[in-house]
Amino acid sequence: MTTLKDIMTMDIATLDPDATLKEAATLMLERDIGNVLVMDGDQLLGILTDRDIVIRAVAYGRDPGAVARDFVSPDVLTLDVDMNIEDAAREMAHRQVRRLPVTRDGKIVGIVSLGDLATRDETNADQQALEGISQPTNAR
Numbered sequence: 001m002t003t004l005k006d007i008m009t010m011d012i013a014t015l016d017p018d019a020t021l022k023e024a025a026t027l028m029l030e031r032d033i034g035n036v037l038v039m040d041g042d043q044l045l046g047i048l049t050d051r052d053i054v055i056r057a058v059a060y061g062r063d064p065g066a067v068a069r070d071f072v073s074p075d076v077l078t079l080d081v082d083m084n085i086e087d088a089a090r091e092m093a094h095r096q097v098r099r100l101p102v103t104r105d106g107k108i109v110g111i112v113s114l115g116d117l118a119t120r121d122e123t124n125a126d127q128q129a130l131e132g133i134s135q136p137t138n139a140r
Contacts, residue, residue: 004088005081007117008102008110014039015048017069021057024048024068035099037108038072044101044108046072078103079112089117 013036015024024036028050035049048068056071057064077095079088081104092100092114099113 002085003082004079004085004102004110004112007085008081008112009116010110012037012101012108012111015068016040017045017067019068020065021053021062021068021071022064025050025053025064035111036068037101037111038068039108042107044076044078045069046074047076047099047101048072049099076101078108080104081109085117088112092117 013027013031013033015027015036015038017038017040019038027036028034034051035047038045038048046069048071052071052073056062057066062071077091077097078101079091081102088100092098099111101108102110102112
């Protein structure tokens with residue numbers, strides 16, 4: 001059984017909640033990534049994606065010096081490192097998210113993305129997740 005620890009990215013990018021949107025965007029550019037975890041010490045406050053910056057800040061003319069904590073997606077679901085990838089794909093589809101932090105004993109140890117499912121897994125878990133993510137929802 002393949003679990004998240006087998007496919008997750010362990011080199012996660014984190015950001016202080018008082019960092020600016022510009023700092024977040026610069027970190028994403030430097031690391032060639034589309035998200036950062038906004039952390040207060042060991043506590044996950046939320047995830048900030050490149051889309052969050054564009055849709056929640058730039059589109060409304062917000063200052064790039066605004067603090068990241070104001071634009072994060074809060075209440076982020078985390079998955080345990082020992083969860084099998086099929087269950088993880090179902091959760092991603094159900095929540096309609098493309099990336100989720102991975103924990104061990106409540107501590108963030110990695111992140112798993114739809115891309116990880118597609119490139120590091122030999123099942124069709126990525127297809128299952130993508131189908132769920134692509135479904136329209138009334139919550140938007």
